[in-house]
Amino acid sequence: MMNLSVQSQHFHVDAKLIAYIxxxxxxxxxxxxxxxxxxxxxxxxxxxxxVQEKITEIRLHVPGGFxxxxxxxxxxxxxxxxxxxxxRRQLVRHKEKTGGNRPARQTDTNIAEEAE
Numbered sequence: 001m002m003n004l005s006v007q008s009q010h011f012h013v014d015a016k017l018i019a020y021i022x023x024x025x026x027x028x029x030x031x032x033x034x035x036x037x038x039x040x041x042x043x044x045x046x047x048x049x050x051v052q053e054k055i056t057e058i059r060l061h062v063p064g065g066f067x068x069x070x071x072x073x074x075x076x077x078x079x080x081x082x083x084x085x086x087x088r089r090q091l092v093r094h095k096e097k098t099g100g101n102r103p104a105r106q107t108d109t110n111i112a113e114e115a116e
Contacts, residue, residue: 002035008042017042017076024084028060032091037061042076058083062094 004025006018025038043055056079057070069086073079 002029003037004040005038006040006042010044011042013042020077021080024080025058028084028087028091031088032062032095034062034091034095035060036063040080045072054079056080056083058087060087060091062091064094064098067091067094 002025004022006013006021021040025040028038029035038061039059041057041059043057045053045055047053051074053072054074054076055070055072056076057068058080060067067087067090069083069090071079071082071086073082
């Protein structure tokens with residue numbers, strides 16, 4: 001399970017948006033247990049009109065560095081969805097580059113075999 005932190009600038013994040021972010025990031029966590037931490041930064045940017053641009057930056061801490069994506073949209077939900085699509089591709093590429101193999105964990109059967 002990864003640690004998640006959500007930070008916002010110029011507004012207060014409601015519980016519904018935080019729950020949405022947690023739900024979406026948990027899908028990435030199921031895809032790869034490599035993710036240690038996730039930081040989500042939410043920002044509002046004035047565009048001169050009534051509608052403010054919503055900017056989402058997601059930063060995943062994986063072995064060997066960080067995977068980062070930044071998107072802007074009319075809603076935070078659509079920006080998060082777009083970022084997660086990009087981060088999935090980055091995660092697959094990162095696994096391919098690093099060999100995709102994690103160190104094997106010792107299981108009960110391995111321990112029993114060693115004891116014999």
